[in-house]
Ligand SMILES: [Zn+2]
């Protein structure tokens with residue numbers, strides 16, 4: 001597919017608007033993917049205000065940073081394209097036609113890019129360097145989230161509508177196994193040699209053996225467990241519970257609950273700020289919640305409709321802006 | 326735009342969080358949560374459409390009615406049609422179907438090395454110009470609606486279904502949505518084909534859709550209202566659309582097929598800017614199509630279509646008046 005992408009469209013219009021340096025941006029930027037209204041919100045980390053809204057074609061959901069950290073890819077599912085942005089300024093570099101890119105991610109070794117086609121029932125593995133399609137795996141139904149084994153040997157994909165988790169072997173380029181893991185699996189995370197899968201129609205996540213797909217353990221977090229995130233220091237496992245309306249902090253070793261926070265509006269994705277705060281998209285509230293785990297204090301920031309993916313770059317300073325321009 | 330849509334999104338979000346999500350969770354249907362939210366948005370905007378239309382059109386109808394009826398019982402069923410199509414199940418089906426088909430087909434097109442068509446890709450300067458983009462979509466869709474409507478009068482089997490819309494003799498702002506389910510289905514497939522071709526986004530212009538649907542409701546209102554010489558030629562007015570519903574115009578050769586823009590009628594010479602406020606109805610329709618219950622009207626529509634198709638050739642004079 002990427003063969004045909006030599007005709008990559010450069011949209012001068014878009015990039016010109018998004019890249020102008022401004023002193024107000026001095027303390028870092030957050031990019032929020034407004035899946036319900038075809039736009040990206042750029043939020044100033046310092047003032048907590050939206051400083052810019054970037055129009056996209058249809059429905060941006062998730063993002064992936066290239067292994068060298070130089071390109072931020074945002075998937076526009078219904079728009080069938082990847083937006084290649086400058087992670088320091090969020091200026092658009094190019095638009096790459098890709099079918100239905102829902103969640104996407106580069107393998108830890110930097111060799112592959114996996115793209116889940118949620119509405120197309122397919123998982124596409126691209127060569128990360130050339131962005132050439134290496135192999136397409138038809139995986140019904142609704143491939144949702146993904147996680148890699150740290151040695152890049154496998155990628156694990158939750159299949160939402162069939163309650164399954166699929167393991168794709170990246171060395172043999174074959175499906176290793178597809179196993180039932182629980183009702184409506186969503187977020188996937190590799191932790192301590194195990195795969196954790198959040199279950200949206202259950203009360204928490206399951207711990208899965210990466211070799212066989214067997215469910216070893218169930219951990220209670222709250223109704224509608226949706227996404228799992230590991231804190232930057234790797235000590236805390238954060239789980240967002242969509243139905244319960246909570247964000248729960250667990251000990252990443254024992255899975256013992258440390259604290260539960262009330263986050264309304266359907267908490268979805270999380271980005272971690274250097275000051276220890278969590279930036280959480282509130283899917284049905286048109287806001288991002290900034291949670292201070294220490295105090296439990298929450299501040300909300302207005303963004304666009306159905307904010308989903310969130311990317312935070314504290315290094316996006318005024319200096320970087322002018323350097324990259 | 327943001328502050329205008331905020332209350333709607335807030336209401337839909339509240340509905341989603343406090344009613345829909347718990348229900349889906351209890352039923353084991355959490356994989357439908359995205360679709361459900363889409364429906365919540367549709368329903369909130371749909372309900373607002375109904376309320377706004379009611380608040381504006383009712384005083385207008387009281388102020389200068391074209392007709393006064395001893396009782397308006399025949400209007401009740403139109404209220405049901407309206408709620409069903411704007412708040413109830415129809416928007417849910419529309420959203421689910423359209424969204425799924427769109428994602429699947431455009432993804433398939435991309436997989437095959439083609440860039441799926443969207444107006445914004447053809448004219449990149451439109452990105453970030455939502456109002457202008459929407460205006461272009463409206464013109465294209467209204468054009469396609471003109472032809473769908475005109476063809477539904479041209480083909481006798483199709484008109485058998487569409488006659489349900491015309492049978493109403495007590496036409497009010499509620500009458501816009503009174504359509505046969507099959508007619509609606511054809512209309513939906515028609516819309517979907519065009520929308521896919523031009524790549525229309527489903528939920529990006531809710532307020533403008535609200536405005537357009539208001540124009541369509543108003544055009545059915547029982548009110549002596551026209552927009553002046555120029556206005557009549559810019560937007561479909563109650564007088565203009567009433568001519569389409571006129572007793573004499575019912576059936577295979579009508580006038581003023583346009584939904585929102587009268588331009589296509591002018592272009593294809595079907596416009597009638599006459600100054601009369603004519604009585605409405607379809608004399609060829611059996612009585613139940615005008616005054617029956619929802620179910621009875623639906624059944625009568627199918628009956629009429631079957632009769633039309635079956636009667637073809639055998640009794641050529643069956644549909645015409647015994648002179
Ligand atoms: Zn008609």
Ligand SMILES: [Zn+2]
Nearest residue numbers: 490501545570
């Ligand atoms: Zn009409």
